[in-house]
Amino acid sequence: MxxxxxxKFPVGIQSFTEIREQGYLYVDKTDIVWNLVKNGKKYNYLSRPRRFGKSVLVDTLQAYLEGRRQLFEGLRIMQMEREWTSHPVVRLDMSSAGAEPESIRAYLDDAFHQYEKKYNVEVRQLTSLAVRLKNIIATAYENTGQRVAVLVDEYDSPLQHSWHSPHHEACTNIYREVFAVLKMMDAQLYFVFITGITKFTQISLFSVLNNLSNISFDQQYATICGIxxxxxxxxxxxxxxxxxxxxxxxxxxxxxxxxxxxxxxxxxxxxxxxxxxxxxxxxxxxxxxxxNYWAASGATSLISKFVDDFEIRLADFEKCEIMRNTLETSDVTGGGPELFLYQSGYLTIKSCDEFGYILGIPNTEVRQALNEMVLPALTMRKEGD
Known part of the structure; x- marks a missing residue:
C-alpha cells in the first residue's frame, strides 16, 4: 500500500458526523442501530467499559433519529429504513458534568439553556432543572409534531468519581430530581437511550424510571460496541x-x-x-x-474506589464465580469487586450455566495493566503480607 x-483511522474521534464527512474508517453497526430503535424497547440502558465506542454509538443514534440520511449513504441501514423521520433529540453527556453537585447543576443548566433557545421554550425565573427538562420535551414535541428522543451518554461518570466523597448523595439527589421526568413525559417521548459503565440503582434511572430495559446482556446487542x-x-x-x-x-x-x-x-x-x-x-x-493503549488512557484510575486490597486479591480474579442475578441486576456499590471489575472491563464472561457466570481477565493487555498497577503496592508490603 x-x-x-x-x-484515516478515527483515533480519539467520537463524532459519527465527523467520521462520515471526513472519510474516516467506520465499522458499520447501523443495522443494529436500526433494529434497536425500530424493534427494541422504548427505554434502554447499555453498560459497556470505557473506550468501547459508546459515545460514537450515541452520536450515530442521534444522526439517525434526526433523519440525517446523507450521513448513512452506503451503510446497511439504507437497505432497511424507508421513512427517515426527523425527531427532536435531547442529548446529554454526563462525562462533562464534573463530580460535585454544583458542577452537575452547572452542566445541566447550560445544556438545557441551549435546548430552550433551540425550541423557543418560555423560561421562567427560579424554575427547577426538572421542570425545565419537562418544558423542553413538551415544547419540542409541540413545535415539531414529532415525539422526542432523549440520549444520555456516560450517565454514571459524576457518580463514579463522587463515590466515597461527601458530595455523592447530593449528586444522586440531582439525578432523582431530573431524570424522573422521563417517566412522566412518556406520551411525548419516542426513544430513550442511556449509556454507562457502572450501575447505581439507587438513582432515578433504575428506581423511579423502573421501565428502563437493561439491554447490556441481550443477544442481539452483544456486538453493538467493540469489533x-x-x-x-x-x-x-x-x-x-x-x-x-x-x-x-x-x-x-x-x-x-x-x-x-x-x-x-x-x-x-x-x-x-x-x-x-x-x-x-x-x-x-x-x-x-x-x-497497552487502554490502561494508558486512564482505565485503572477508579479501581481503588471500588476494590479493597486489590493487589493481594488479583489472583482471585483470574477465574471467579458470580451469581447471574448479581452480574445482571445488582448495584455496583453492593455487588462486590467482581461486579465492578466486570462492568469496567477488567473481567469478562468466560462461561456460564443456569446458576451464574465464570469471569476472567479478557486478554494480555488487561492482565499486563493490572500486574503493572499492583507491583508497586506489592513491593511496599511487608514480607509477611
Whole structure:
C-alpha cells in the first residue's frame, strides 16, 4: 500500500458526523442501530467499559433519529429504513458534568439553556432543572409534531468519581430530581437511550424510571460496541498487512497477536462471540505496534474506589464465580469487586450455566495493566503480607 493510499483511522474521534464527512474508517453497526430503535424497547440502558465506542454509538443514534440520511449513504441501514423521520433529540453527556453537585447543576443548566433557545421554550425565573427538562420535551414535541428522543451518554461518570466523597448523595439527589421526568413525559417521548459503565440503582434511572430495559446482556446487542473477528477481516485487512510487514510477521501471526492482546470480551451468555477492545485495536493498527493503549488512557484510575486490597486479591480474579442475578441486576456499590471489575472491563464472561457466570481477565493487555498497577503496592508490603 502506497503512502497516498493509507486510510484515516478515527483515533480519539467520537463524532459519527465527523467520521462520515471526513472519510474516516467506520465499522458499520447501523443495522443494529436500526433494529434497536425500530424493534427494541422504548427505554434502554447499555453498560459497556470505557473506550468501547459508546459515545460514537450515541452520536450515530442521534444522526439517525434526526433523519440525517446523507450521513448513512452506503451503510446497511439504507437497505432497511424507508421513512427517515426527523425527531427532536435531547442529548446529554454526563462525562462533562464534573463530580460535585454544583458542577452537575452547572452542566445541566447550560445544556438545557441551549435546548430552550433551540425550541423557543418560555423560561421562567427560579424554575427547577426538572421542570425545565419537562418544558423542553413538551415544547419540542409541540413545535415539531414529532415525539422526542432523549440520549444520555456516560450517565454514571459524576457518580463514579463522587463515590466515597461527601458530595455523592447530593449528586444522586440531582439525578432523582431530573431524570424522573422521563417517566412522566412518556406520551411525548419516542426513544430513550442511556449509556454507562457502572450501575447505581439507587438513582432515578433504575428506581423511579423502573421501565428502563437493561439491554447490556441481550443477544442481539452483544456486538453493538467493540469489533469482532469478522469485522476486522471485512474492514482492516490492508492495515493488518502493513502491520505484518512492519513486525516481520505473517498475516496469521499478526492476527493471533492482535487477538491475544485485545480480544476476548464477551457480553452475553447466549452469544459468546469474541469482541476486541476497539480503542486499543484501532490504535495498534494505526501505530502498527502492540502496546497497552487502554490502561494508558486512564482505565485503572477508579479501581481503588471500588476494590479493597486489590493487589493481594488479583489472583482471585483470574477465574471467579458470580451469581447471574448479581452480574445482571445488582448495584455496583453492593455487588462486590467482581461486579465492578466486570462492568469496567477488567473481567469478562468466560462461561456460564443456569446458576451464574465464570469471569476472567479478557486478554494480555488487561492482565499486563493490572500486574503493572499492583507491583508497586506489592513491593511496599511487608514480607509477611
Amino acid at each position: 502506497a503512502n497516498s493510499d493509507i486510510r 469482532t473477528d469478522k469485522e476486522i477481516k471485512e474492514n482492516f485487512m490492508p492495515e493488518i498487512e502493513l502491520m505484518a510487514e512492519t513486525g516481520n510477521w505473517t498475516i496469521d501471526e499478526t492476527m493471533d497477536k492482535l487477538k491475544g492482546y485485545y480480544d476476548g470480551y464477551h457480553f452475553c451468555a447466549e452469544n459468546m462471540v469474541d469482541i476486541y477492545n476497539p480503542f486499543s485495536l484501532i490504535n495498534a493498527l494505526c501505530d502498527r505496534r502492540l502496546r
